[in-house]
Amino acid sequence: MSTARNYQNAIRMFCDYVTDERYDWPRVCHDRFGQQPIQILHEWNTITHTSEYEGGPGRRPLTYDEVQQLFDAADDRIDKIRKRGRKGSLAALCDAMVLKTVYAYGLRRQETCGLDVADMRRNAKVPSYGRFGGVFVRYGKASEGGPPKRRLVLTVPEMDWCVDVLEQYWQEVRPAFSPGRHPARARAGPPSDAPTSREETDQNSGGPQPHPAAPPRRVPAAVRRRVPADTRRLSRTRQRRVRPRRAPPAVP
Known part of the structure; x- marks a missing residue:
């Protein structure tokens, strides 16, 4: 409208x-x-301005339980792909991390597509967050034909669980994609404590490496306040990493 x-x-x-x-x-x-x-x-x-809110009545924000179900569905997709032995588990893991980053920082679709590793910012007030003290959005929503607006979204304590998600992406997931000569790698440079490509990972370890393990399914702090006790117990049982099945013992 x-x-x-x-x-x-x-x-x-x-x-x-x-x-x-x-x-x-x-x-x-x-x-x-x-x-x-x-x-x-x-x-x-012409259209007149009669009410303060002009959105559809069917649109509403997700509840905390629905957000948790969305996160669980994204994590379950990783397990299903791995169990079937198909390709795409690494991409599914990346999608799950992107989904949680969108929720933690309140990003729009275009803003998320324009994110780069060089957009990570440190927060001097919270040094424990490391390089993920905030996200610098360069492709914000423009107004009246102007250029994209820029803003800095800081990591808030209620969403500090996203720091572990971004750290795992930085250390394990992104190097596995082998970005090579991507412009983002040329601007930001490789992390000092992580290999730059999947090939270097294999060379340093002496052989091919498995895909990164799925992130722990812990309920975010903002969600844990509203989740019942039985749901929290279920979430804690799901915090185990995916382990390969052991081969049955040989029959003598």
Whole structure:
């Protein structure tokens, strides 16, 4: 509604300009085209601002339980792909981490697509967060045709569980994708305490390495306050990392 109203206001202002006698446009149009411009937008055929909230009544934010279910579904997808022996478990792990980052920092879709490792910021007030004290958003929502807005979103204590998620992505997941000569790697440089590519990981360890383990399924602090006790016990049992199945003992 607000977008349509802005378009109508732009057209109304243009019509006010071309129909204003002070600019002599009505006479020029009559001499050249035989017709004069008129105002086409009035109160009876335009959208009026009648209520403070103009969104759909069916739209609502997710509850804490629904957010937890969304996180669990993203983590379960990693386990299902690995059990089937198919490709894509690493990409599914990356998707789960991106989903949790979007929730922790309140990012839009375009803002998330424009994130880079160079956008991680330290917070001098909270040195325990390390390099993940905040996220610098460079592709924020623009207004009235202007450039993208920029802002710094700090890591809040209620969402400090996302620091472990980003740290695992930095140390394990991103090197496994082998970014190579990607511009992001050229600007930010590789982390000092992590290999730069999957090939270097194999060379340093003497052989191919398995995919990174799934992150612990701990319930975020902001969610844990609203989750019942039995659900918290279930979440704690799910904090174990995925272990490969042991081969059965050989029959003598």
